[in-house]
Amino acid sequence: MILLAFIILFVAAAIGYVMNIRAAQAIRDGGATLHSLVGFHGMFSALVVLVPVFILILVWIALADPLIQRLVAASLPEGTFDGLGTGAIQLIMAEINSLASGRVFGTPEPWKIEAAERLVGYSRTADIALVIVVVIAVAALIAFARRTVTAEFRARQGSEGIILRLMGFCAIFAIFVTVAIVFALAYETSKFFSMVPITEFLFGLNWEPQIPIRADQIAAEGAFGAIPVFLGTFVIASVALIIAIPIGLMTAIYLNEFASRRARSVIKPFLEILSGVPTIVYGFFAILVVAPWLRSTGATLGLDVASNTALAAGGVMGIMLIPFISSFADDALAAVPQSLRDGALALGATRSETMLNVLFPAAIPGIVGGVLLAVSRAIGETMIVVMAAGLIARMTINPLDSVTAVTVQIVTLLIGDTAFDNPKTLSAFALGMMLFIITLGINVLALRIVRKYREIYD
């Protein structure tokens, strides 16, 4: 039905386009001078039909289904939901939904069948209503657009105004996405904090996100202290940066100062390939090659290396960050004006002295910005740690141990079926909120540094 609504819309837009073009041509053939070209009259009609009805259909899709679900839930017999948790309510609604789509398991209670029939009825009514509303709307809009066709009508300004607003909306859409992220995370997080005190989350030293299956279970209360989880992320990110920063910076210095043009033309694309490898590939590399190698090396050295040691995840993440840091540093070094380099060389400085005493200090803001962005990526990186890091949160900074990470916890808590009513699921959103705030802070700082620095030499 939704497809039908879209087809009606596009056909109507085409009809409006042709009608207005015909009408405008008739006026022109009648000897009058049109203000706008014939095509603009057609375009105006098409846009007037297309834009509002398109938005109407999207809003309808977004609102109709939740509304129907709520109506059906409200129409259930009195007291059905009394004393039930949200999980149980969702289960009932899911059963009614699957009944409505024709999948029957066992013999459901009669009131469920009734509700399913009501659900089917509502959705059919909604579908028909949508088509009727769309037909009426497009007819009215075509008629309106057709009436605008006169010699004086400024169709170009009209259609260009609509296009401009559309493009402006696309630009503002980015803000919508950010706002949606903040709201979605904040909403679920506030639900979490109504179940678990915020102080426990922020300062607790114990992370055992579980929920009791029975009320009298031993250790029924899960523990939601996020500090060990963040400590794990800190350990892994530190390992990654200890590897990535020196190698990345040295690569950039070599590329910028010593490499011949030909060497650059080989090394640059190679680094681009390295940065284009998906992180899941790095994650698999970590468990396939790096972790076993670290373990056996550790065994020969007499060290006890955990099978999912932070070194494996951090080391591979470091490799991933090398091209990131080197390209930022390379850009920053290349942006230092030639006059500084020439001046230093003319004073008799060697190339390394020029680099280390003149170019590098001048490029420091850009390099720091790049490194900060790398830090934010290391904190937010998911697949490498999901595959190569551990699951259990430990209060340790020993990189040979198995540690977990924020993103690992988010993914493992949310994989599989999720109900939005228990602290276990919601804690993932609280972690996500923290992650978002931290990375956003670092990004804003880094982008500001990079931007400000560019202005100095431009």
Added chain:
Amino acid sequence: MVDSPNTGIPAPHQISLTDRSPAIARRKRKDVLLQGLGLVAISIAFAVMFLLFASLIRTGHTAFVQTHITLDVFIDPAEVPVENLPRGGFQNVVTNAMIAKLPSVDDDSERRAVQQILSNGAQFYVRDRVVADPSLIGQTISITVPASDAFDQLHKGSINRDTPEALRRVNDQAVGWWDELVDAGAISKPLNFSLITNADSRFPELAGLRGALVGSFWALLICFIIAFPAGIGAAIYLEEFAPKNKVSDFIEVNINNLAAVPSVVFGLLALAVFLNYLGMPRSAPFVGGLTLALMTMPTIIIATRAALKAVPPSIREAALGVGASKQQVVFQHVLPLAMPGILTGTIIGLAQALGETAPLLLIGMNAFITSAASSPFEAATALPTQIFIWADSPERGFVSRTSAAILVLLTFLIFMNGIAIYMRSKFERRW
């Protein structure tokens, strides 16, 4: 550094270009040291990259061929009556054919062990043939079916025959049978097209990437349909029309930040808004594509703005000078000239989206699904999530499948990036 003896005034320091004083040598050494460190850094990066690809190819190449067994199967009417199709005792029919190949097998006691040599799916190959042509019942047909994972590994040499029998997945007796089959010429190792044409399966020898490829295709298509026009629209507005004020500044900062938000946060957004609030279907490529579109849009916007900026102002001025409106200038002159750059950026953004895993995991695209999705609203996996599933599977055969799947994914990525680089060099103009 010698003071002149008479006056006490220091003599001017004597330096010539050919001087070999220790200070200069030390400074030159520092030069060499820095250069050496740079080379070491690059070599480390090269070495790791080589190791990465070498290990993937080493473990993955075996999955591109599959060990098959050719059998003469007698379709016994007693086991497979016509009226019961498509049901019937196909397992027995196939096992009988195996026993016929192996004269040394004692029918009753070793039947189960012989059955293990064949893939669990072997009976379905026979079934499909018979269902397609019921007149085969009562005849003997020659059919080639996959071997089970353990014997596939044995034949490819992944299982070492020298390890003690107790630690091996196949015992000595089974190895003996296998060698009999090899000697009889029943074993072949053709190219493994089922890696592409089969959907996922619990059995490594039957598992393929079809479902994942289809799912990735739908998700990328949705992503492109949304992100491409929206991204270009936003970029044109910001670059050509937006007034230079605080709002435009804020939007720009926002887009740059959005490009750096961790992908898992987009997954959380999709889970909370698309699935939980809007009630969209779980595991559907449509939702995956929507999420990827949100992530790809900033990339496309940034690339498009750079491409628009590269078009020289003279083009705009010339078009304005002959009476074009501002939008006519943009859509008829600037945008076509900027298109190669825009498409390059878009392809690179889509390549990133193809490799993205974390947000797809959160919306459930890691489900176990044994058929390819026929619409973007059906449950499906995607290439990277399929890799994740296989990497988590304990069977030995899935290790090489995972590597092979990664090689397939990397092939796609290299192909896409290759197109982007080609377009950049071929069509991009410099003014």
